[in-house]
Amino acid sequence: MSHVLHKVTNYMTIFWWLAGLTVVEVGYSSLLPHEHKAALILGLVGFATIKASLVALYFMHLRFERKSLGIIVTSTLILGCILVGVGIAEHLLPRP
Amino acid sequence: MEARAAVLVHERFDEETSTGIPHDKMGMWVFLCSEVMFFTGLIGSYIVLRFASPFWPQPSTVLNVPLTAVNTFILICSSVTMVQALAGIRAGNPAKMKLFLSLTLLFGAIFLSIQGVEYWKLLHEHTRHYPHGFNPHASLFGSVFFTTTGFHGFHVFCGVVCIAFVTGKALLGKYTQASHQGIETIGLYWHFVDLVWIVLFTIIYLI
Numbered sequence: 526m527s528h529v530l531h532k533v534t535n536y537m538t539i540f541w542w543l544a545g546l547t548v549v550e551v552g553y554s555s556l557l558p559h560e561h562k563a564a565l566i567l568g569l570v571g572f573a574t575i576k577a578s579l580v581a582l583y584f585m586h587l588r589f590e591r592k593s594l595g596i597i598v599t600s601t602l603i604l605g606c607i608l609v610g611v612g613i614a615e616h617l618l619p620r621p
Numbered sequence: 622m623e624a625r626a627a628v629l630v631h632e633r634f635d636e637e638t639s640t641g642i643p644h645d646k647m648g649m650w651v652f653l654c655s656e657v658m659f660f661t662g663l664i665g666s667y668i669v670l671r672f673a674s675p676f677w678p679q680p681s682t683v684l685n686v687p688l689t690a691v692n693t694f695i696l697i698c699s700s701v702t703m704v705q706a707l708a709g710i711r712a713g714n715p716a717k718m719k720l721f722l723s724l725t726l727l728f729g730a731i732f733l734s735i736q737g738v739e740y741w742k743l744l745h746e747h748t749r750h751y752p753h754g755f756n757p758h759a760s761l762f763g764s765v766f767f768t769t770t771g772f773h774g775f776h777v778f779c780g781v782v783c784i785a786f787v788t789g790k791a792l793l794g795k796y797t798q799a800s801h802q803g804i805e806t807i808g809l810y811w812h813f814v815d816l817v818w819i820v821l822f823t824i825i826y827l828i
Contacts (some may be wrong), residue, residue, distance in 0.1 A: 536708065540701040544694060551690045554827040559679060566828055577816045584704045584812045585814035591641055594650060601654040605661035612669040 534583045546576050649806045653813050656776075660817050662826060663769045664684040674761055678750050683762070685739055686826050691737045693822050696777075699728030700815040703784075703808045706791075715791070722788040722804070727812065729781040736774050742768075768826060773821055776814050783807045 550572045557565050582588040587595065640647055671677050680686075702724040709717030743755040751759050757767045787807050791795065796804060 536701055536704050540697065543697045543700075547690060547693055550823065550827060551686065555681070555686075558767065565787060569823050570828050573820050576819045580812055580819065584815075585698050585809055593640060594642060594647075597650065597654060601657045605657055608658070608661050608667060609665040612665045613672065616622045616669065616672040 536583070539579050539583045542579060543576055544573050625828060630665060635754055643802055645802055645806050646809070648792050649809050651727070656813065660773075660820075663765075663772060664820065667769055667824065668766045670761055670765055673728075675700050676760075677717070677762055678760075680826050680828070682760075683743075683748065683750060684766075684826055685742065688735065688739060689826050692732055693818060695728050695735070696815050696818050699725050699732065700812050702728060703811050707804050707808050710791075710796055710804060715794070715796070716743065718796065718804070719791050719799075722791050723786065724786050726781065726824060728795070729777060729825075732775065736777075762774055764777045769821060769825060772815055773814070774780065776817070778827075780807070780811050780814050786809065 550569060553568055554565065554574070557568070559565065581598075587598065637765065638644055638647070642650075702721045706718045706721035706725060709715070709721060745754055747754060751763075753759065753761055755766075757764045784807060787803055
């Protein structure tokens with residue numbers, strides 16, 4: 526039988542961060558004029574990334590897991606970013 | 622105090638594994654990685670179609686953003702109750718585990734109910750953009766909206782069924798401080814479903 530040591534997180538602090546960021550996100554989206562598309566997308570994607578990272582790191586305990594598991598998850602995320610990035614690039618890059 | 626940030630706890634494995642991670646937990650992580658690629662495909666398709674489409678309505682003019690924001694909050698609450706259930710059994714407090722598992726089940730069911738109400742309203746309400754109701758046939762936006770949120774809803778439904786099973790086992794006293802891997806495994810799936818919704822809510826409803 527083996528033992529793994531890791532920290533107990535203050536889950537309620539994470540919860541309030543997630544709830545607060547959701548309110549900020551909705552406010553940001555409704556208050557910012559939709560002509561400022563780049564600022565809107567960058568801001569909202571930034572908020573969503575922070576929230577998703579909080580869930581993965583603290584609720585899924587990824588922060589306290591072994592490095593090998595982190596490598597598996599990170600490689601999947603990189604592949605996912607490539608998949609979306611190639612799709613977006615097809616529309617952004619000039620056609621021959 | 623359990624809720625403090627710097628307290629150390631022991632997680633015990635009943636069996637040694639070559640990776641140092643219990644097999645069912647490792648299996649769930651590998652499954653979740655495949656799910657990442659599945660949802661990336663859906664989200665990527667949404668982004669590409671939106672870029673390519675000459676007409677795409679502002680989502681807030683079609684979708685009920687305040688109602689979905691409440692639903693997002695409910696799903697976040699369910700993630701907290703799930704992780705508190707795990708913390709409860711790890712601390713040797715089965716009563717806390719049972720309470721929080723039941724709350725997670727309740728929040729999951731509420732999320733699905735609200736999504737059902739949202740779908741019903743979208744399908745039956747007549748708006749300026751969609752005089753015959755907003756449905757998968759109405760437009761490209763309708764098609765990708767119902768496909769993406771529908772697949773996520775199906776994942777939530779599967780999670781609710783699994784949590785109902787785990788809660789039943791918990792109520793029968795099948796989990797102990799030394800043996801509770803089932804709760805952690807289904808918890809990972811549930812948090813993933815929450816994580817995906819956080820991304821979908823931003824991309825589909827807010828941008």
